[in-house]
C-alpha cells in the first residue's frame with residue numbers, strides 16, 4: 323500500500339462526500355477509485371478489503387478504513403479538527419451527528435419511490451426549519467465556530483449540510499442570519515473556496531447515472 327490516500331466509492335456524493343469535504347479542508351490530496359461494476363465490488367469483498375462488505379472504504383496511513391463516521395473521526399483527529407479535549411469533542415460529535423441526520427435524509431431522496439418523494443421533501447424541510455437550523459443558529463449566536471472558537475469537523479459538516487439544503491430549498495436560510503454569516507466565513511477559507519470551484523473533487527447532486535450505478539453495483543440491496 324502506497325502513502326497515497328485512495329477513496330473507494332461511486333462517482334457521486336453518498337456516504338463519501340463528507341469524507342471528501344474533510345480531506346479537502348485538511349489539505350490532504352486524494353485519489354479515487356470509482357465503482358462502476360458489480361465485479362469491482364465483488365473483488366474488494368473477495369480480497370477482504372471491506373470489513374462489513376460495505377463502502378465507503380479509504381486507504382490511508384497503511385490501513386483500509388471503513389465505516390464513514392470512523393473515517394471522519396480519524397481524519398478530524400489527525401488534522402486538528404476534533405477539539406482540544408473530550409468535552410469539546412463530545413460537542414463536536416453532537417453537532418456533527420445533527421448535520422449527519424439531515425444529510426442522511428437528503429441522501430436517500432434519489433432512491434425514494436416517486437410517489438413518496440414529496441412527503442420525504444416535506445419531512446426534510448420541516449425538520450430543517452423547526453429542529454436543525456434553529457439549533458445551529460443558536461450555537462452561532464455568539465461564536466464564529468460551533469465549538470471552542472476554532473474550526474472543527476462539525477463546522478465543515480454544517481456547511482456541507484446547509485449547502486445541500488439550499489439546493490433543495492433555495493431560500494431556507496433566509497430566517498437564519500447567523501448561519502448565513504457562518505456560510506460566508508466558511509466559504510472564504512482558501513481550501514473551502516477551492517473545493518467549491520467547478521472542477522474540484524466535490525460531487526454534484528445524484529443524477530440518473532449515479533442512481534443506476536449504485537443499483538447495479540449493490541444489486542443485492544435492490545431485489
Ligand SMILES: N[C@@H](CCC(=O)N[C@@H](CS)C(=O)NCC(=O)O)C(=O)O
Pocket residue numbers: 336337375376377378388389390391540543
Ligand atoms: N455505516 C456504514 C454504512 C455504509 C453503507 O451502507 N454502505 C452502502 C453503500 S452507501 C453499502 O456498501 N452497502 C452494501 C451492503 O450493505 O451490503 C457507513 O457509514 O460507512
